[in-house]
Amino acid sequence: MTDNADDFGRNMVANLYRHRGTTVESASARDAYHTLAVTIRDRLIERYARTAAAHYAANPRFVYYLSAEYLLGRQFEQNLLYTDTREQARVAASALGYPLDDLAALDAEPGLGNGGLGRLAACLLDSLATADIPAVGYGIRYDFGIFTQSFRDGAQRELPDDWSHYGTPWEFAAPDDRLEVGFYGHTEAYNGSGPRRRWVPGETVLGEPSHMLVPGWGTETVNIIRLWRAVASSDSFDLGHFSAGRYGDAVENVTHVENITRVLYPDDSTELGRELRLKQQYFLVACTLRDIVRRFRLRNEDFDHFADKVVIQLNDTHPVMAIAELMRLLVDEYALDWDRAWGITRRVFAYTCHTLLPEALETWPVSLVERLLPRHMEIVYLINHHFLADVERHFPGDHDRKRRMSLIQEEPERRVRMAHLAVVGSSAVNGVAELHSDLLSAETLRDFAQLWPERFHNVTNGVSSRRFLRIANPRLSGLLTERLGGEEWLRDLDLLADLESHADDRALQERWRDIKRRNREDLALHVKDATGVVIDPDAMCDVMIKRFHEYKRQLLKVLHIVTLYHRLRDDPAADVVPRTFVFGGKAAPGYHAAKRIIALVNGVGAAVNADPVASRRLRVAFVPNYNVTRAELIIPAADLSEQISMAGKEASGTGNMKLALNGAVTVGTLDGANIEIRDRVGDENFFLFGQDAAEAARTRRGYYDPRSFYERDPELRAAVDAIASGAFSGGDRGAFSSVVDSILYHDEYLVMADYRSYVDTQDAVDGAWRDADRWTRMSIMNTARCGFFSADRTIRDYRERVWHVDPVRVGPHH
Numbered sequence: 163m164t165d166n167a168d169d170f171g172r173n174m175v176a177n178l179y180r181h182r183g184t185t186v187e188s189a190s191a192r193d194a195y196h197t198l199a200v201t202i203r204d205r206l207i208e209r210y211a212r213t214a215a216a217h218y219a220a221n222p223r224f225v226y227y228l229s230a231e232y233l234l235g236r237q238f239e240q241n242l243l244y245t246d247t248r249e250q251a252r253v254a255a256s257a258l259g260y261p262l263d264d265l266a267a268l269d270a271e272p273g274l275g276n277g278g279l280g281r282l283a284a285c286l287l288d289s290l291a292t293a294d295i296p297a298v299g300y301g302i303r304y305d306f307g308i309f310t311q312s313f314r315d316g317a318q319r320e321l322p323d324d325w326s327h328y329g330t331p332w333e334f335a336a337p338d339d340r341l342e343v344g345f346y347g348h349t350e351a352y353n354g355s356g357p358r359r360r361w362v363p364g365e366t367v368l369g370e371p372s373h374m375l376v377p378g379w380g381t382e383t384v385n386i387i388r389l390w391r392a393v394a395s396s397d398s399f400d401l402g403h404f405s406a407g408r409y410g411d412a413v414e415n416v417t418h419v420e421n422i423t424r425v426l427y428p429d430d431s432t433e434l435g436r437e438l439r440l441k442q443q444y445f446l447v448a449c450t451l452r453d454i455v456r457r458f459r460l461r462n463e464d465f466d467h468f469a470d471k472v473v474i475q476l477n478d479t480h481p482v483m484a485i486a487e488l489m490r491l492l493v494d495e496y497a498l499d500w501d502r503a504w505g506i507t508r509r510v511f512a513y514t515c516h517t518l519l520p521e522a523l524e525t526w527p528v529s530l531v532e533r534l535l536p537r538h539m540e541i542v543y544l545i546n547h548h549f550l551a552d553v554e555r556h557f558p559g560d561h562d563r564k565r566r567m568s569l570i571q572e573e574p575e576r577r578v579r580m581a582h583l584a585v586v587g588s589s590a591v592n593g594v595a596e597l598h599s600d601l602l603s604a605e606t607l608r609d610f611a612q613l614w615p616e617r618f619h620n621v622t623n624g625v626s627s628r629r630f631l632r633i634a635n636p637r638l639s640g641l642l643t644e645r646l647g648g649e650e651w652l653r654d655l656d657l658l659a660d661l662e663s664h665a666d667d668r669a670l671q672e673r674w675r676d677i678k679r680r681n682r683e684d685l686a687l688h689v690k691d692a693t694g695v696v697i698d699p700d701a702m703c704d705v706m707i708k709r710f711h712e713y714k715r716q717l718l719k720v721l722h723i724v725t726l727y728h729r730l731r732d733d734p735a736a737d738v739v740p741r742t743f744v745f746g747g748k749a750a751p752g753y754h755a756a757k758r759i760i761a762l763v764n765g766v767g768a769a770v771n772a773d774p775v776a777s778r779r780l781r782v783a784f785v786p787n788y789n790v791t792r793a794e795l796i797i798p799a800a801d802l803s804e805q806i807s808m809a810g811k812e813a814s815g816t817g818n819m820k821l822a823l824n825g826a827v828t829v830g831t832l833d834g835a836n837i838e839i840r841d842r843v844g845d846e847n848f849f850l851f852g853q854d855a856a857e858a859a860r861t862r863r864g865y866y867d868p869r870s871f872y873e874r875d876p877e878l879r880a881a882v883d884a885i886a887s888g889a890f891s892g893g894d895r896g897a898f899s900s901v902v903d904s905i906l907y908h909d910e911y912l913v914m915a916d917y918r919s920y921v922d923t924q925d926a927v928d929g930a931w932r933d934a935d936r937w938t939r940m941s942i943m944n945t946a947r948c949g950f951f952s953a954d955r956t957i958r959d960y961r962e963r964v965w966h967v968d969p970v971r972v973g974p975h976h
């Protein structure tokens with residue numbers, strides 16, 4: 163497909179007729195957007211066809227990435243870039259009378275994820291395709307993604323996210339590939355070839371896939387992501403009820419079925435144990451494994467080759483029932499004997515853990531699993547039986563160890579430990595940053611690391627340079643391409659290191675500062691539009707963008723802002739550096755403590771922004787509805803990156819990497835990937851504070867009296883008292899009493915203990931900012947030294963340590 167403007171324009175008009183059934187004269191903006199998207203998509207689908215042909219011919223080993231969440235972000239800009247058709251698109255759009263940017267603005271973001279885990283999945287798929295690795299991402303096509311956040315009187319409001327209300331041009335539904343998924347029912351023995359067991363589901367639903375294209379950067383490969391949605395069989399609609407006027411009853415079965423993939427669960431750290439959530443997880447697993455087995459049998463006979471051709475990466479515990487499901491398929495449906503099936507299963511799966519929070523490690527009541535998935539519960543028991551026998555062989559008579567390691571938690575209620583099933587059923591287990599992986603082996607999964615040390619790895623997270631530099635920050639990308647002599651850095655981010663030798667170059671520094679300022683100006687326009695707050699593009703842009711959670715300590719940031727506010731109120735001439743505090747992030751709807759902190763941020767922001775003295779130096783902007791698209795706007799404008807979680811709690815973080823790559827300097831604790839960022843950028847280019855993981859754990863284990871810090875630190879005391887006084891809640895002293903009580907009397911995440919170190923470090927940040935050349939040098943060094951945090955490197959590590967898969971080159975004429 164040639165891509166000169168005329169051809170592109172002709173394709174566009176033809177697609178307008180074919181896909182929208184309308185004419186150039188009467189085409190709406192949405193017609194133009196959809197048609198342009200389809201015309202771009204045509205170029206990708208052509209590459210996908212060649213990729214599929216190459217993969218079919220090569221019959222290669224495939225990586226299947228199983229994730230309940232994908233935060234893909236908008237596809238329009240990405241696909242324009244990956245097909246290099248921006249200019250043709252601009253011409254074609256204006257021929258229909260629409261500026262390209264207006265059409266791009268109609269591109270909906272598929273918010274099919276909560277936060278870090280979902281976005282990482284999207285970055286990794288981008289890098290898998292860029293590395294020409296045969297791969298498919300499997301997930302759930304939720305009708306409603308992560309809720310749309312708005313604020314009323316400073317409090318979070320959740321609205322349903324009907325992301326595909328107008329349909330989306332980027333997906334291909336495949337109703338022909340529908341397949342059946344069972345739930346409930348019972349199991350029974352029967353005599354096939356010897357005594358066998360089988361499942362007789364009580365209800366079945368249909369799973370329908372739709373796929374989206376995942377193009378690689380600078381290569382022909384186009385992989386796919388396949389998302390499943392539940393559809394009711396046509397006989398689910400009850401005509402009898404309908405003709406009797408009982409319309410609700412008539413569609414009850416239909417609704418019951420479609421509810422399985424209706425909405426994403428908006429929790430990102432606390433398992434709720436809802437039956438529908440387990441149904442969602444099994445639905446994903448059942449559809450996916452059937453599809454993977456179907457693909458395998460297209461080119462292969464013998465299941466003994468299955469583990470050579472298939473590696474399945476489990477993105478946290480959410481899809482872990484896949485282990486029991488593969489055993490069910492191999493033993494019950496393909497009649498393999500247990501040991502042969504188990505040998506295959508264990509070689510196929512690999513598990514990535516993304517958390518350290520005990521409350522985020524999923525366990526399901528045995529009673530629920532027995533009812534919803536009776537055959538799987540039997541299989542889990544059998545897996546546990548063989549596993550505990552193995553533990554007994556290694557640690558004879560160590561009953562306590564067996565009780566700790568069992569797949570079944572016995573007290574207070576019998577529950578299936580999904581993380582244990584994941585480890586027992588996988589050949590590789592990894593954490594997502596060095597500290598995280600060390601803590602997994604030393605604490606959370608210690609018994610398993612002792613039994614199978616060879617299975618435990620670390621693979622530090624990474625981010626897509628294409629999305630979070632090239633697309634998000636075109637100004638800086640232009641400078642990098644100019645200074646590094648071409649765009650090769652987009653395929654090899656380590657090339658950024660060549661910038662280092664220019665870090666003191668005056669001309670580069672001037673350009674660097676100018677780019678940051680222009681990016682801050684763009685952000686200021688959005689902030690004004692979205693919040694009404696006017697921010698100063700010359701002020702330091704101090705950014706905290708991430709889900710709201712107490713361990714991430716947005717509260718510590720609030721205490722710092724209140725402290726500066728008090729300093730200016732006490733002395734308007736105080737030498738406080740002008741700062742814009744930019745917040746972004748959602749709280750799980752049921753997480754009340756986090757929602758109180760959101761209200762507090764807005765309360766403090768309103769007071770500071772309205773204060774005649776403080777507002778001359780300080781502004782607070784809480785950007786509503788933080789998502790991938792808003793991250794792409796905020797990150798390029800950031801000067802200071804807030805990574806202030808309690809050490810030992812943030813598994814990795816990925817926002818920290820995106821911000822550092824865009825020249826933001828980090829103020830942070832020795833937590834997650836902050837440690838590796840600091841190791842690479844140098845401690846002179848990083849503002850470190852607070853207790854490290856060992857100290858924090860000791861403090862937590864020991865006698866910790868948060869109130870004592872309040873007693874002896876006047877600035878801390880004044881800040882806490884101000885919050886308690888109602889100063890940020892219209893005089894309502896009760897508004898934040900729960901927040902104040904939580905840090906004064908329990909303070910699980912050591913906000914009080916780290917306050918002084920944090921505020922003093924922030925004063926050092928002020929000092930550095932006053933020396934523009936020093937700050938710019940620090941900023942350049944962060945970009946130059948963070949090439950390691952490319953998702954391309956992460957994929958290389960997974961290939962070497964976990965997947966052992968080879969690329970398949972896709973030629974231009976396959």
Ligand SMILES: CCc1ccc([C@H](C)CC(=O)N[C@@H]2O[C@H](CO)[C@@H](O)[C@H](O)[C@H]2O)cc1
Binds near residue numbers: 276279434478517
């Ligand atoms: C059961 C509810 C639930 C849902 C999602 C999760 C995710 C694992 C939470 C998550 O997104 N974790 C984040 O994963 C990122 C990618 O590895 C890390 O960078 C973050 O540190 C981690 O918090 C836990 C529990």
